[in-house]
Amino acid sequence: VKTVCIAGVGLIGGSFALALRKAGFTGRIIGASSPQTIAKALALGVIDDGLPLAEAAAQVDCVYLAQPIQGILDTIREIDAWVRPGTLITDAGSTKGAIVVLANEKIRRGRFVGGHPMAGKETRGVEGAAADLFVDRPYVLTSPDTEIEEWIGKIGARLVRLSAEEHDALVARSSHVPQLASTALAALIDEHAAQVAGPGALDMTRLALSSYEIWRDILATNPEAIDKALGAYIAKLEEIRRDLRNSALKSHFESGAHGAERLRKR
Amino acid sequence: VKTVCIAGVGLIGGSFALALRKAGFTGRIIGASSPQTIAKALALGVIDDGLPLAEAAAQVDCVYLAQPIQGILDTIREIDAWVRPGTLITDAGSTKGAIVVLANEKIRRGRFVGGHPMAGKETRGVEGAAADLFVDRPYVLTSPDTEIEEWIGKIGARLVRLSAEEHDALVARSSHVPQLASTALAALIDEHAAQVAGPGALDMTRLALSSYEIWRDILATNPEAIDKALGAYIAKLEEIRRDLRNSALKSHFESGAHGAERLRKR
Numbered sequence: 001v002k003t004v005c006i007a008g009v010g011l012i013g014g015s016f017a018l019a020l021r022k023a024g025f026t027g028r029i030i031g032a033s034s035p036q037t038i039a040k041a042l043a044l045g046v047i048d049d050g051l052p053l054a055e056a057a058a059q060v061d062c063v064y065l066a067q068p069i070q071g072i073l074d075t076i077r078e079i080d081a082w083v084r085p086g087t088l089i090t091d092a093g094s095t096k097g098a099i100v101v102l103a104n105e106k107i108r109r110g111r112f113v114g115g116h117p118m119a120g121k122e123t124r125g126v127e128g129a130a131a132d133l134f135v136d137r138p139y140v141l142t143s144p145d146t147e148i149e150e151w152i153g154k155i156g157a158r159l160v161r162l163s164a165e166e167h168d169a170l171v172a173r174s175s176h177v178p179q180l181a182s183t184a185l186a187a188l189i190d191e192h193a194a195q196v197a198g199p200g201a202l203d204m205t206r207l208a209l210s211s212y213e214i215w216r217d218i219l220a221t222n223p224e225a226i227d228k229a230l231g232a233y234i235a236k237l238e239e240i241r242r243d244l245r246n247s248a249l250k251s252h253f254e255s256g257a258h259g260a261e262r263l264r265k266r
Numbered sequence: 267v268k269t270v271c272i273a274g275v276g277l278i279g280g281s282f283a284l285a286l287r288k289a290g291f292t293g294r295i296i297g298a299s300s301p302q303t304i305a306k307a308l309a310l311g312v313i314d315d316g317l318p319l320a321e322a323a324a325q326v327d328c329v330y331l332a333q334p335i336q337g338i339l340d341t342i343r344e345i346d347a348w349v350r351p352g353t354l355i356t357d358a359g360s361t362k363g364a365i366v367v368l369a370n371e372k373i374r375r376g377r378f379v380g381g382h383p384m385a386g387k388e389t390r391g392v393e394g395a396a397a398d399l400f401v402d403r404p405y406v407l408t409s410p411d412t413e414i415e416e417w418i419g420k421i422g423a424r425l426v427r428l429s430a431e432e433h434d435a436l437v438a439r440s441s442h443v444p445q446l447a448s449t450a451l452a453a454l455i456d457e458h459a460a461q462v463a464g465p466g467a468l469d470m471t472r473l474a475l476s477s478y479e480i481w482r483d484i485l486a487t488n489p490e491a492i493d494k495a496l497g498a499y500i501a502k503l504e505e506i507r508r509d510l511r512n513s514a515l516k517s518h519f520e521s522g523a524h525g526a527e528r529l530r531k532r
Contacts, residue, residue: 118464138462160461167462173454174463178470181447183522184502186529188439188495194528195426196404196433197440198384200473201529204444207466208526212519223510229454230507234500236450241496244489253481256449256474262460263452263471 001088001147002027005056005063007075009033009041012092012117013066014129016155017046022131023154030056041126057082062147063110065091069099069217076103076112083110088147090115094171094214096142096164098221114142114164116171117157132156140167172225177233179215180226182207267354267413268293271322271329273341275299275307278358278383279332280395282421283312288397289420296322307392323348328413329376331357335365335483342369342378349376354413356381360437360480362408362430364487380408380430382437383423390477398422406433438491443499445481446492448473 004020006013009031017029031038031047038050057063057079065072072093079089087110093099096114103112118138121128139157141148142164152159162170186208189197219226236252243249270286272279275297283295297304297313304316323329323345331338338359345355353376359365362380369378384404387394405423407414408430418425428436452474455463485492502518509515 116462118462120464137464140462162462166458170459170462174459174467177454178451178466180503180506181451182466182470182526183519184499184506185444185447186522186525187502187518188443188498189525189529191528192432193436193440194525196382196384196406196428196436197529198386198403200444200448201440203469203472204448205522205526205529206469208519208522210519210523212516212523215519216515219510219515226510227507230503230510232454233450234503234507236453237446237496237500237503240446240450241493241500244485244492244496249482249485250478252453253449253474253476253478256452256471257476257478259452259455259460260448260471260474262457263455263463263467 001025001062001151003030003060003062004028005030005032005051005053005060006047007032007053007056007063007065008067008071009037009047009126009129010066011120011124011126011128011133013064014041014044014046014126015119015131015133016064016066016092016117017041018129018131019134019155020151023151023156025151028060030060032056037126044126044129046126046129053079054082057087058084060087062088062090065089065093068214069093069095069221072099073102076106080107080109085109086111088113088145090141090145090148092117094175094218095221096140096167100142100164111145112143113145113148114167115148116140116167119157142167168222168225169229172222172229173232176218176222176226177229179207179210180230181233267291267328267417269296269326269328270294271296271298271317271319271326272313273298273319273322273329273331274333274337275303275313275392275395276332277386277390277392277394277399279330280307280310280312280392281385281397281399282330282332282358282383283307284395284397285400285421286417289417289422291417294326296326298322303392310392310395312392312395319345320348323353324350326353328354328356331355331359334480335359335361335487338365339368342372346373346375351375352377354379354411356407356411356414358383360441360484361487362406362433366408366430377411378409379411379414380433381414382406382433385423408433434488434491435495438488438495439498442484442488442492443495445473445476446496447499 032053100114135156186205298319401422452471
């Protein structure tokens with residue numbers, strides 16, 4: 001990879017550009033985004049140039065799709081006509097099934113590798129972009145590709161190989177259900193309950209502040225896996241409810257503590 | 267109140283002693299706790315003296331019960347015989363119904379005021395005690411009492427007056443269900459899901475690391491309110507599950523964000 005186009009120069013796309021540069025990438029990095037975003041990204045030194053996507057895609061070895069999921073899907077419908085044969089096309093969408101199925105159908109001249117960097121922070125947009133955003137974070141790829149795998153290693157991320165289906169089933173449990181669990185909990189906190197809420201309630205409702213616009217696309221492209229994972233969560237809550245007055249409650253606390261420790265030991 | 271006995275010199279009891287001192291309390295503060303805890307509390311300057319509870323209770327104007335809930339219940343069964351008439355007895359237990367019912371039955375010579383300071387931190391024990399633990403935190407009292415209300419104001423806490431039943435119904439929603447929601451979620455995070463977990467999963471599983479020993483007593487003394495609140499939570503999750511594929515999902519996100527903001531605006 002000698003030249004890259006970042007489609008969608010937000011937090012993830014901008015951070016990928018900065019991370020590549022920090023890892024020693026010396027080629028041209030072209031951004032394709034709204035005029036305002038391109039102006040900001042140029043001012044921040046995140047990209048070398050801004051061009052319309054069709055024009056940029058024709059000039060590079062790699063197109064990195066970092067738009068919202070719907071934007072990624074829209075781009076995949078069109079991009080194959082724009083790129084040179086063999087161009088690496090990869091994405092950073094939070095769900096993989098719908099994207100990979102569409103890409104397998106539409107992308108013939110380019111080669112597509114589905115990706116999902118498990119990174120983020122509260123500041124959105126290119127203003128929040130940081131070269132170290134991916135360091136020590138999982139980076140999922142849905143098919144093997146030595147070129148992109150090498151860059152994932154160089155930017156300090158932890159490569160995780162999963163099929164699109166495996167990815168979507170796992171993130172339903174590790175990310176999508178936690179979001180919905182927080183939203184449901186926060187929806188039940190009225191003024192009276194807020195009066196006596198402690199620090200635990202703050203932890204448990206932080207995700208509920210997330211933007212619906214982002215989650216709409218995520219949930220819409222992974223409903224089967226989320227339905228299943230949400231069903232398992234509700235079943236576990238019903239078990240705990242049944243055991244509120246008996247000693248089996250202890251084993252629920254133990255398996256919860258075990259799961260929480262596992263997350264912290266990775 | 268000129269002299270105080272703290273029964274259970276842990277994080278809460280120790281912090282109450284330090285907070286009283288900082289707020290200008292000049293009387294004697296006697297601790298009643300295990301010999302190891304008394305030694306630590308004396309070394310840290312948290313208490314002036316350590317005595318067996320029966321002996322301490324006979325010498326003070328106020329007994330502050332800061333043991334685990336079962337310890338508070340055990341003490342309430344015996345303490346009335348030890349105190350001088352009119353002694354203020356108050357507690358810091360996390361549930362109020364069982365404690366207040368028992369106190370109303372057993373405490374005749376002393377006067378009982380149920381209490382719950384909504385404060386805590388990760389470091390437990392007297393080692394974590396801090397004079398500012400209650401600052402800006404809610405402090406629930408289940409009956410009016412000018413003396414204890416005055417000290418709650420002086421230590422910087424926010425007085426909230428609630429009946430024991432109101433308190434238990436509200437904390438079921440703001441504290442007990444969040445705990446169980448975290449435990450259930452963490453119990454479902456296996457090694458595979460842990461691989462792709464992001465910062466949201468960490469937030470949502472922090473409470474799952476809490477000690478079962480503390481929660482056993484809390485849950486055992488508030489099962490009806492928790493059962494009801496957990497039922498409401500499960501019903502909300504089922505609503506969201508039903509709406510995963512339709513536009514009503516937006517209103518769930520909006521009411522979740524609204525609840526989360528309400529908690530942060532207090």
